[in-house]
Structures are given as C-alpha cells and as structure tokens.
Amino acid sequence: MSTRDIEISEVGPRDGLQSIDSIMSTADKKAWIKAQAEAGTPEIEVGSFVPAKLLPQLADTAELVEYATGIPDLNVAVLVPNLFGAKRAIETGAHKITLPFSLSETHSMKNVRRTHAQVIDEISNIVAAISESENRDNTVFEVGLSTAFGCTLEGAIDEDFVVAMAAKAIELGADEVGLSDTTGYANPTQVTRLTKAIHHEIGADKMTGIHLHNTRGQGLANVMAALEVGLTTLDSSLGGIGGCPFAPGASGNIVTEDLVFLLEAMGLKTGIDMDKLLAVREQVQKTLPEEELYGFVAAAGLPKDFEAASA
Numbered sequence: 001m002s003t004r005d006i007e008i009s010e011v012g013p014r015d016g017l018q019s020i021d022s023i024m025s026t027a028d029k030k031a032w033i034k035a036q037a038e039a040g041t042p043e044i045e046v047g048s049f050v051p052a053k054l055l056p057q058l059a060d061t062a063e064l065v066e067y068a069t070g071i072p073d074l075n076v077a078v079l080v081p082n083l084f085g086a087k088r089a090i091e092t093g094a095h096k097i098t099l100p101f102s103l104s105e106t107h108s109m110k111n112v113r114r115t116h117a118q119v120i121d122e123i124s125n126i127v128a129a130i131s132e133s134e135n136r137d138n139t140v141f142e143v144g145l146s147t148a149f150g151c152t153l154e155g156a157i158d159e160d161f162v163v164a165m166a167a168k169a170i171e172l173g174a175d176e177v178g179l180s181d182t183t184g185y186a187n188p189t190q191v192t193r194l195t196k197a198i199h200h201e202i203g204a205d206k207m208t209g210i211h212l213h214n215t216r217g218q219g220l221a222n223v224m225a226a227l228e229v230g231l232t233t234l235d236s237s238l239g240g241i242g243g244c245p246f247a248p249g250a251s252g253n254i255v256t257e258d259l260v261f262l263l264e265a266m267g268l269k270t271g272i273d274m275d276k277l278l279a280v281r282e283q284v285q286k287t288l289p290e291e292e293l294y295g296f297v298a299a300a301g302l303p304k305d306f307e308a309a310s311a
Contacts, residue, residue: 003269003271004042004269004270004271005232005263005268005269005270005309006227006232006233006234006263006268006269006270007042007043007232007233007234007270008041008042008043008233008234008236008256008259008260008270008272009042009043009044009045009077009209009233009234009235009236010036010041010043010044010045010236010237010238010256011044011045011211011235011236011237011242011253012032012237012238012239012241012242012253012256012284013029013032013033013044013045013046013047013064014045014046014047014048014058014078014079015045015235015237015242015253016237016238016239016241016242016253017029017057017058017241017242018048018055018057018058018242019241019242020057020241020242020288020291021290022057022288022290022291023056023057024057024287024288025287026060026063026064028287029046029060029064030064030067031283031287032238032280032283032284032287033046033064033067033068033071033074034071035276035279035280035283036238036277036280037068037071037073037074038276039272039273039276039277039279039280040270040271040272040273040276040277040310041074041256041272041277042073042074042075042271043074043075043076043077043096043233044068044074044075044076044077045077045078045079045098045235046061046064046065046068046076046077046078047060047061047064047065047078047079048061048078048079048080048081048085049061049062049078049079049080049081049084049085049086049088049089050079050081050085061078062088062092065078065089065092065093065094066092066093069092069093069094069095075095075096076093076094076095076096077094077095077096077097077098078094078096078097078098079098079099079100079144080097080098080099080126081099081100081111081112081113081114082099082112082114082122083122083125083126083129086099086125086126086129086130087129090129090130090133090135090139093135093138094139095138095139095140096139096140096141096142097126097130097139097140097141097142098142098143098144098178099119099122099123099126099141099142099143099144100112100144100146100180101116101119101123101143101144101145101146101165101169102119102146102147102151102182103145103146103147103148103151103157103161103162103165104146104147104151104153104154104157105154106151106153106154107146107147107151107153107154107182108146110153111146116165120168120172123143123168123169123172123173123174124172124173126141127141127172127173127174131173140175140176141173141174141175141176142174142175142176142177142178142209143166143169143174143176143177143178144177144178144180144211145162145165145166145169145177145178145179145180146180146182147180147182147183148162148179148180148181148182148186148194149179149181149183149185149186149187149190149191149194150183150185150186151182151183151185152183159193159194159197162194162198163194163197163198163201166198166201166202166207167201167202170202170206175206176206176207176208176209177198177202177206177207178207178208178209178210178211178233179191179194179195179198179207179209179210179211180210180211181210181211181212181213181222182211182213183213183215184213184214184215184216184218184219184252185215185216186212186218186222187218187221187222188218188221188222188224188225189225191210191222191225191226191229192225192228192229195207195210195226195229195230195231196229199229199230204230207231208231208232208233209231209232209233209234209235210222210226210231210233210234210235211235212226212234212235212236212253212254213252213253213254214240214252214253214254214255215252219252219254219255220254220258220259220262223254223259223262227268234254234259235253235254236253236254236255236256236259237253237254237255237256238255238256238257238277238280238281238284238293239255239256239257239281239284239285239293239294239295239298240252240253240254240255240256240258240293240294240295241253241288241291241293241294252294255294255295255296255297256277257274257277257278257281257295257297257298258295258296258297260272260274260277261274261297261302261306263309264308264309264310265306266309267309268309269309269310270309270310271310272310273308273310274297274302274306274308275302278297278298278302281293281295281298
C-alpha cells in the first residue's frame with residue numbers, strides 16, 4: 001500500500017445515501033464499499049445508527065459494519081446520534097465512531113434532538129461505554145463539530161464557542177474532534193482561522209480532519225486552506241451526493257473524484273487509483289439511475305499526461 005500524504009474518508013454510503021430518495025440495496029452498498037476499498041480508499045463511513053423510521057436508507061448499517069470490517073486495510077467509520085447508537089456501533093466493531101455536535105443548538109435539536117448540555121452528557125457517556133467495552137483499544141471516538149462555520153437556521157456561529165466546545169470534547173475524553181461545514185458556509189480564510197485557533201487550544205494531533213460541502217462552490221478552495229494549515233484527513237462523497245436532511249439548503253458534499261484528482265495532480269499521495277475510482281462511480285450510478293452525480297473530472301476525463309502521485 002502506498003504511503004499517504006492525505007487520507008480520504010469516503011462518506012457517500014452514509015452522508016450521500018441519507019439525503020436522497022432512492023434506497024440502495026444492501027448488496028449494492030456492499031459492492032460499492034468493496035470496490036472503493038479496492039480502489040485504495042483507506043476509510044469509508046458506511047452508515048449511521050439512527051432509527052430506521054427516520055432514515056430508512058441507513059437501516060442496514062449494522063450489517064454493513066460487520067461486512068466492511070472484514071475488508072483488509074479498511075478503516076470502518078459510522079455516525080451515531082446518541083449513546084444508544086454508539087453502543088450498537090461498539091458491538092458491531094466499528095473502528096471509528098463520530099458523534100455530531102451541532103454548535104447551532106437549533107440544528108442540534110432538529111438533527112439529534114439534543115440540547116448542547118445533553119450532547120455534552122452524551123459525549124461523557126459514550127467515552128465511558130467505549131472504555132468499558134472489549135473493543136476499547138480499537139475504537140476511535142470523534143466528536144464532529146457540526147455547523148462550525150455557520151448555520152442556515154441560526155446564521156453565524158461564535159468561533160470562540162466552537163473552540164471552547166472542541167476543548168470540552170477533548171477534556172471529556174474524546175480521542176479527536178473534526179470540523180464540519182454542514183451547511184456550506186465556510187470560506188478559506190475562516191477555515192484557516194478556526195483551524196489555527198482549535199489547534200492552539202487542543203493541539204494539532206487532536207484535530208486532523210475536516211468535512212466540507214460545496215453548496216456555494218467553495219469546497220475545493222476550502223480544501224486548499226485546510227491543506228495549508230496542516231489538516232490531513234478530508235471527507236468527500238462519490239459523485240458529490242449528500243448533505244444534511246435536517247439543515248435546509250445544505251446540499252453538496254465535495255466530489256471524491258475531483259478531490260483525489262486535485263491532490264494527486266499536486267503531487268500529494270492519496271493511495272487511491274483514479275481509474276478504479278471512476279469505475280466505482282459508474283458502478284454506483286447504475287444502482288442509482290434516478291439520482292444525479294456531480295463532478296468535473298468524470299465529465300471531462302483525465303488529462304492525457306496525468307500521472308498520479310500514488311503511482
């Protein structure tokens with residue numbers, strides 16, 4: 001396996017599928033996960049442990065975790081809304097568990113039906129549950145700082161509050177925090193400023209990743225800012241599908257294919273084979289015939305002289 005400069009975390013099977021009307025079969029999801037892992041993607045967020053009545057698209061998450069953890073060299077990530085979901089994630093053997101902590105309390109109530117105080121309690125309870133489990137040494141617990149750059153429901157979010165909550169999550173025992181531009185508000189200057197402030201508060205090793213959306217066309221520009229300030233894990237979605245169903249207007253994850261091309265063209269190794277990744281896109285498109293996939297690289301093709309850094 002190639003040594004990676006940047007780690008891509010594919011969130012399509014979770015963030016992508018939760019936001020569309022089509023419900024992909026479990027067999028097709030497994031085929032997607034397997035193919036993308038074989039293309040060299042090191043981490044895939046395979047689902048979320050939420051009630052099936054809320055998001056029927058993700059009802060098979062437990063089965064997907066059990067399947068994906070059998071794929072060599074793949075880090076299997078899941079999203080959980082609360083302690084109950086975290087316990088299910090621990091039981092199924094997920095390698096990485098992310099709890100969304102919406103810094104907009106209005107969004108938090110709509111997304112996970114928790115106030116800030118309740119989310120803080122959940123962080124403590126999840127830390128305790130992991131420490132008591134047999135999988136404690138193989139489970140990473142991340143608190144995702146959602147709506148960190150702004151919220152369609154509340155507007156601007158106080159950056160000092162974001163930094164304080166990042167510090168609180170680490171103080172309570174989370175392994176790491178991650179920045180999330182849930183609603184596509186971020187700009188490169190803000191990414192730089194907020195990342196530096198959090199790194200100063202908790203250390204760069206406690207926040208290495210960012211989840212960006214391209215809602216307003218700033219996705220790859222924000223990636224460049226993230227790289228400049230030292231972030232090394234970038235979330236993206238195959239074909240750019242996804243968004244948050246509980247945040248109005250929050251569409252458009254950054255496109256995995258475009259992101260990988262950008263990084264590799266710059267000489268940064270991702271370990272992902274572009275030709276195989278584009279083949280995965282075609283495979284997924286066939287299983288979602290009514291859904292639109294996005295991306296410039298897939299439309300234009302690879303340049304004739306393109307040479308991947310991972311080669």
